[in-house]
Amino acid sequence: MKNIVISGYYGQLNTGDEAILRVLIDKLREYEREENEDLNIVVLSSRPELTSKLYNVDSVNRKKIWRVVKSIKKCDIFISGGGSLFQNETSNRSLYYYLFQIFVAKLFGKKVFIFSQGIGPIKKWYNILIFKHIIKLADYITVRDYDSFDLLHRLKLKKRVDLSADPAFLLNPCCEKRVEKLLEKYNIDFNKKTIGIVVRKWKKEKDMADKIAQIADILIENEGYNVVFIPFQGKWDIIKINEIISKMKNKPYILSENFQPHELLGVFRNFDLIVGMRLHSLIFAAIMNTRFIGISYDPKIDSFLKMYGLKPAGYVDSFDINNVLINIQYMLSETKMLKKIEQTTQNMVQKAEKSFEILKEALNSIKKKKSINVLDVRVDCVNFYKAKEKCIEFLATSSPHIVFTPNVEMIMLSQKDEKFKKVLNSSDLNIPDGIGVVWASKYFGEKLFERVTGFDMMMSLMPELEKKGCRVFLLGAKPGIAEKAKENLLKQFKNLEICGVYHGYFSEEENDTVVEIINSSKADVLFVAMGMKKQEEWIYKNKKKLKCKLIMGVGGSLDVLSGEVKRAPVMFQRLGLEWFYRLITQPWRFKRMLALPKFVLVVLKTRIFGGR
Ligand code: UDP
Numbered sequence: 001m002k003n004i005v006i007s008g009y010y011g012q013l014n015t016g017d018e019a020i021l022r023v024l025i026d027k028l029r030e031y032e033r034e035e036n037e038d039l040n041i042v043v044l045s046s047r048p049e050l051t052s053k054l055y056n057v058d059s060v061n062r063k064k065i066w067r068v069v070k071s072i073k074k075c076d077i078f079i080s081g082g083g084s085l086f087q088n089e090t091s092n093r094s095l096y097y098y099l100f101q102i103f104v105a106k107l108f109g110k111k112v113f114i115f116s117q118g119i120g121p122i123k124k125w126y127n128i129l130i131f132k133h134i135i136k137l138a139d140y141i142t143v144r145d146y147d148s149f150d151l152l153h154r155l156k157l158k159k160r161v162d163l164s165a166d167p168a169f170l171l172n173p174c175c176e177k178r179v180e181k182l183l184e185k186y187n188i189d190f191n192k193k194t195i196g197i198v199v200r201k202w203k204k205e206k207d208m209a210d211k212i213a214q215i216a217d218i219l220i221e222n223e224g225y226n227v228v229f230i231p232f233q234g235k236w237d238i239i240k241i242n243e244i245i246s247k248m249k250n251k252p253y254i255l256s257e258n259f260q261p262h263e264l265l266g267v268f269r270n271f272d273l274i275v276g277m278r279l280h281s282l283i284f285a286a287i288m289n290t291r292f293i294g295i296s297y298d299p300k301i302d303s304f305l306k307m308y309g310l311k312p313a314g315y316v317d318s319f320d321i322n323n324v325l326i327n328i329q330y331m332l333s334e335t336k337m338l339k340k341i342e343q344t345t346q347n348m349v350q351k352a353e354k355s356f357e358i359l360k361e362a363l364n365s366i367k368k369k370k371s372i373n374v375l376d377v378r379v380d381c382v383n384f385y386k387a388k389e390k391c392i393e394f395l396a397t398s399s400p401h402i403v404f405t406p407n408v409e410m411i412m413l414s415q416k417d418e419k420f421k422k423v424l425n426s427s428d429l430n431i432p433d434g435i436g437v438v439w440a441s442k443y444f445g446e447k448l449f450e451r452v453t454g455f456d457m458m459m460s461l462m463p464e465l466e467k468k469g470c471r472v473f474l475l476g477a478k479p480g481i482a483e484k485a486k487e488n489l490l491k492q493f494k495n496l497e498i499c500g501v502y503h504g505y506f507s508e509e510e511n512d513t514v515v516e517i518i519n520s521s522k523a524d525v526l527f528v529a530m531g532m533k534k535q536e537e538w539i540y541k542n543k544k545k546l547k548c549k550l551i552m553g554v555g556g557s558l559d560v561l562s563g564e565v566k567r568a569p570v571m572f573q574r575l576g577l578e579w580f581y582r583l584i585t586q587p588w589r590f591k592r593m594l595a596l597p598k599f600v601l602v603v604l605k606t607r608i609f610g611g612r
Contacts, residue, residue, distance in 0.1 A: 016168060147303040
């Protein structure tokens with residue numbers, strides 16, 4: 001599993017940045033499929049929960065520096081992705097923040113990719129100096145416009161820099177049917193010429209709101225056009241739009257702030273022209289072959305327009321109403337304009353692909369194992385997020401998939417029991433349950449990312465199972481315990497379908513009846529909690545008869561769920577000392593736990609004297 005951290009201005013509800021992230025993730029997923037690789041993607045975001053949900057990735061709060069550093073430490077490649085991260089027009093803090101991340105990544109010896117960025121403006125000589133010396137540590141640098149390319153060239157980085165284009169050029173619009181649905185409630189008559197206006201708040205804007213209001217009024221009153229305001233960054237743009245509208249005599253349309261990037265892109269198809277302040281409104285127009293004019297607030301707008309052979313219709317602090325109107329009319333009437341936009345965009349799309357070709361090379365150069373053998377027991381190189389993703393994938397299949405959770409005790413037991421070793425190695429997924437396995441992993445070819453306990457995995461699957469309407473069967477523990485566990489689970493997950501429970505002390509003769517009970521309950525998921533070895537061997541023996549999609553051995557989880565046994569406090573879990581808590585609360589486990597020091601000795605012996 002290759003670990004990737006992506007940093008950018010994500011989770012801020014900015015359509016442009018989210019479009020970049022969408023393309024990046026889609027392309028990485030494509031890579032996974034084509035190369036049959038597992039990628040663990042962590043996105044640094046201001047709204048990690050939302051980012052995680054939208055893109056189906058792991059996400060870390062970008063403001064929690066310690067967590068950011070920890071994620072970078074664990075990654076294989078750090079992507080400083082898209083947008084204009086290296087500038088101090090907005091603040092020095094953000095420039096230093098993004099440079100700090102690169103510094104940390106290099107400190108830990110990670111590969112760093114400055115991905116399709118727009119560079120500058122950077123004010124003050126010392127900031128340029130700091131920027132230069134950190135940026136040249138990067139292993140791969142691509143920029144999205146010629147001006148950024150030129151700037152890096154002038155800085156004499158002595159480093160290969162590739163000219164690419166904004167990743168958003170590769171975004172696919174939603175289908176026309178979806179666009180129709182999205183626009184239904186606005187009742188816009190698209191038989192009339194329709195002008196989209198995209199504005200943003202900017203510190204040097206002066207009387208911009210008054211002027212845009214006048215332009216919009218003239219377009220509606222004198223020309224009979226539709227004017228539609230399009231927010232590109234949620235409520236921040238809506239505030240500006242409302243200010244403009246309060247100054248207007250006519251009533252324009254305002255689109256919702258909740259469109260996803262590919263939806264907004266699809267909507268752009270319906271416009272005759274876009275008056276854009278935000279860079280990605282111009283990029284979206286270009287992709288959809290819609291005419292556009294730009295009002296510049298930042299050199300990146302000038303750079304973009306230059307690539308289309310255009311100039312800004314004005315600057316945010318000084319534009320002239322008449323000049324903007326002349327530009328609109330010129331653009332609308334120029335017959336060759338659409339052809340020109342189309343050709344340049346084709347070129348931009350090719351350039352945008354360049355960054356992804358280099359990314360593919362970078363990923364291919366990282367050699368990672370899919371699984372390792374810890375004392376001859378296969379452990380899959382997955383972290384929590386990837387393990388969960390795989391379990392969910394198993395749910396979509398028709399044949400049973402087995403998940404085991406090898407820990408130190410199981411591995412040690414298997415040293416004396418070849419049959420048990422065979423059973424453990426027969427699963428579809430072996431997740432590293434326990435800090436001991438994670439510790440040992442570095443001696444067996446690859447340091448594992450983190451421990452993934454069976455109980456945590458089972459619990460994290462519950463909301464998914466509830467959402468998907470999957471049927472769950474709980475098998476194991478003393479009579480009455482599984483019922484209690486069911487009760488407690490239903491308190492937490494009201495709509496979870498627990499289609500059956502059965503204790504784990506049935507005889508050999510009863511076995512077929514138990515299998516029959518499970519099958520007739522039509523369970524999709526079977527959690528088997530009969531303790532290590534017994535549960536794995538039972539699953540192995542019965543897997544051909546069972547009709548569930550996911551079967552997982554979960555040890556003493558039903559005891560914990562029922563409240564019979566208390567799980568170690570979170571602090572113990574975080575420190576990897578769950579075993580110690582168990583030892584003090586259940587001292588009779590002492591003998592079993594001797595496996596841990598024995599394991600350490602065997603691992604070290606293997607490392608020193610070789611042999612495996
Ligand atoms: N158990 C069971 N059937 C058996 C033996 C044990 O259902 O024949 C149950 C037992 O009641 C307990 C769980 O298996 O709920 C074992 O818990 P433990 O914490 O020891 O799990 P382990 O550490 O072995 O995975």
